[in-house]
Amino acid sequence: MSSQFQNNLNKIYGLYAGGFLIFVVLMAILDTAGVSETIISYGFVGFTILIYATIGIISRTTQVSEYYVAGRQVPAVYNGMATGADWMSGASFVAMAGGIFFTGYGYTALLIGWTGGYVLVASLLAPYLRKFGAYTVPDFLGARYGGNTARLLGVIVLVVCSLAYVTSQINATGTIASRAFGVPFEIAVFLGLAGILLCSMLGGMRAVTWTQVAQYIVLIFAYVFPVIWLSLEWGHGPLPQFSYGSLLPEIAKLEAEYGLGTASYEKATSAYKGVKAISNAHWIPGTSGEALWKFATLVFCLMAGTASLPHVLMRFFTTPSVKQARVSVAWSLLFIFLLYFTAPALATFAKFNFLENLVGMEATALEAANWFARWKEVQFVDFKDINTDGLVGMGELMIRADVIVLATPEMAGLPYWVSGLVAAGGLAAALSTADGLLLAIANALSHDLYGKILDPKASTTKRLIVARILLVIVGIFAAWIAAQRLTGILGGVIWAFSFAASGLFVPLVLGVWWKRANKQGAIAGIAAGFISGSFYLYYLKGLDGTPILSLDDLRFGIVGMVVCAITMIAVSLATPEPDQEIQDMIDEIRYPAGETIVDQMNAKNASS
């Protein structure tokens, strides 16, 4: 089955994309014919989950290398799509445009950080880790820094950052599933988990790869299509990414007219959590030293986090060669770019629609609008007439950031099926990322903790059974945390980047680029970086401390990275250099030719 499938990838996914388009058209026709909105939602969410589950079940496997790294047979372009889906989570799809809508220029740092990080992935890490030939990221740390202490520390950092990330993804699937199926959030969370496990449990990395490709196709279409529609409708042509510029001065004019940023600007506050009024200019940047520093530090945290998040790095273990791993990073970023460079266009359209059409309308007309009633019911929008003039003021209409992506089609008057499509896209984004993260956690626990540390003599069958059991346990644990609703979607994700950057960025990069880095240095560095980063976060959130140098909880990774780098370099230099065997290994990682290091080690162990 495998090779036949591999040879026909273009045909299979071409048919799949065509089939999905036909399904969308069918839904559009049903919607126009007056079929109820509930059925349209059920259709979009149910049909796409069914497809993912089918792919997950067809791709089941009992081979270890298929389970961990998809047999290292994923072509660069398809790995790029899978990485795109793996990478773009509920935060990118649902929350990012809304963040830019509210925070304005300051949050374009998210766009730069989450794309520029791939330059670091491509040039500093991915090809070298691929040549090493590990199954997991801690695997590399264990071999490079001589032993199980570094491996174990790697597992701890991996589990913490991935758990922080995955709970917010399960949260996102729960939010969408609860709206689509009309069930309480606490139950919807476990429905979402079932959808995630169906994709990953039987086939591990192989199944996750091929479902992620399918999920990418759904999510990119669902994101870009409504924006292009709006753009055409409002006379900006088919490529909004290049043509919305004329709206910017108009937005600035309206903001000034409504008094944004002046003393007389009145802002209502909502009783609902996370629902707020506009308080920042849309595109005019802050140019104070502090604003520039905050911009740059957020960008760097996100970039370093990108280059150390294990669920992303391990996608590049699946390509057939080192060369393909490099090219694959380029494809990944191209596919990610398609969504990211559309996001500011969407945020700007939504802002213009908000200022031009919603602000100034009769309060009674707003409250009678279909979309307003529907989103108020789930506490995503709110309105208070502070000055009692009977009109909607700019500071009086409050919304939750997530609404920008999910409800802009409705607000702008597009038919309901477009909203159904957007919900399916958001679900694809959250499911695919959750799959990658859960697999990263479960693989590190089964391969590194169980297979290498606790029971190195376990048979491969036993290891795979343990891997699957751990996947289910970790999933249930994460869903349970998500059901407690501790963090929002965007907050949890940005923290994950700082955790990963604090503990992993420096040891991974120095592991390839600095031969002198040794075991003692790495152990001290990972521990010091991760502990200081975590403690600083606790200082900010738990003890309500004042941020030092304006480094707030979105930027705590800077503290961790600096401590990690200083400790690791100082301790490495104070202790003996790594032995000859490790130095030779580093030499070999640095060029593509020859077998992977892990294969060489296995061959040596087998012959001795």
Place this chain on the structure above:
Amino acid sequence: MSNKTNIEAHWKKTSGLLKIVLAFWFFFAYVLHFFVGSLNEISFIGFPLGYYMAAQGSLFAFVVIIYFFAKKQNQIDEEFGLAEIDEE
């Protein structure tokens, strides 16, 4: 094929490429955005340039940088005979 001086020369050239790549990366990730205020005075396809570079331009630059890197690095590997032998 892989004697020590050859490997060292390959790594020297690889490190050189890394410096170029990181210089471009640093420019588009940081340097440019320090001047957002003045760049916004310039109009680019109807956008204030500083804003456009943060919202879209830099992202595109990153895509180009990685394709460039992948191509150049492969040329270096081949030049020193250290590329993989294609299996297909």
